[in-house]
């Protein structure tokens with residue numbers, strides 16, 4: 001587990017991270033989201049002891065990074081895939097890391113195999129494509145078989161095959177009980193990969209919630225179904241429109257889109273009215289839509305509101321809670 005408590009980083013006048021409090025738990029993939037400059041990399045650097053917090057703490061399994069005896073065996077990280085000496089081969093780069101952490105050298109060839117770099121392992125890392133550099137970075141993160149993984153934009157530069165590979169890899173790692181904390185700007189990919197989300201804006205916590213709750217909170221109940229019979233369709237629309245807080249859209253194909261009702265509620269009503277439905281389902285917003293909505297409101301909050309700390313430092317803060325505090 002990674003524990004953040006009041007984590008704060010100032011660079012002169014810039015508050016890069018502002019009182020961040022949350023737990024990144026084991027056994028699930030936690031996605032770390034936020035606009036450019038929100039403080040994600042700074043947070044990750046502080047977790048990994050590469051930057052000192054101005055205030056607060058970042059702990060791995062209860063310890064600050066500096067206290068870890070064999071860091072690579074406690075936490076594997078990839079922050080900057082290109083941060084490798086260009087003249088060194090991928091294999092030599094990993095050997096150096098393994099030796100410094102007391103990791104058996106045979107592990108190097110194992111991880112090179114896992115990330116699909118075995119054939120290119122003896123080439124200078126400077127000749128690697130961005131995707132290959134990313135794979136080498138992931139190999140370094142896996143080297144110590146650590147219980148915690150911190151990956152900054154691991155999907156960057158990967159081809160579609162690579163994207164699927166990293167998705168499967170991190171999901172498998174979480175399924176084995178590890179803590180996986182990863183950032184990405186690719187919302188569609190994050191939606192497929194993460195179980196839980198930590199969202200920050202201007203260094204502050206905006207949301208710490210499961211993917212399912214995040215999406216549900218962002219979209220009002222909404223359902224869709226096809227009503228093949230025009231007469232039955234008219235009956236159902238009439239019944240729906242008679243209720244408060246419901247709006248109905250109809251298409252020539254016979255499809256109804258009903259805002260203000262879940263699929264279960266729409267199905268029950270149709271059953272009650274003896275109306276036949278096809279393709280009944282809930283309508284959910286995408287992660288991208290939910291995220292854009294939340295971060296847009298956070299910008300308003302930050303520029304228009306007071307500086308009082310009402311949303312930050314609250315583990316379990318949800319989108320809905322945040323909405324309530326937006327002026």
Ligand SMILES: Nc1ncnc2c1ncn2[C@@H]1O[C@H](COP(=O)(O)OP(=O)(O)OP(=O)(O)O)[C@@H](O)[C@H]1O
Nearest residue numbers: 011014015016034035036037038039040041042043
């Ligand atoms: N070494 C530094 N010196 C001064 N300011 C810094 C430094 N590192 C980061 N910052 C500032 O801190 C803020 C947060 O930056 P950070 O790189 O953590 O954001 P991010 O969420 O990772 O952004 P991105 O998605 O663009 O990678 C930004 O305003 C950035 O300019």
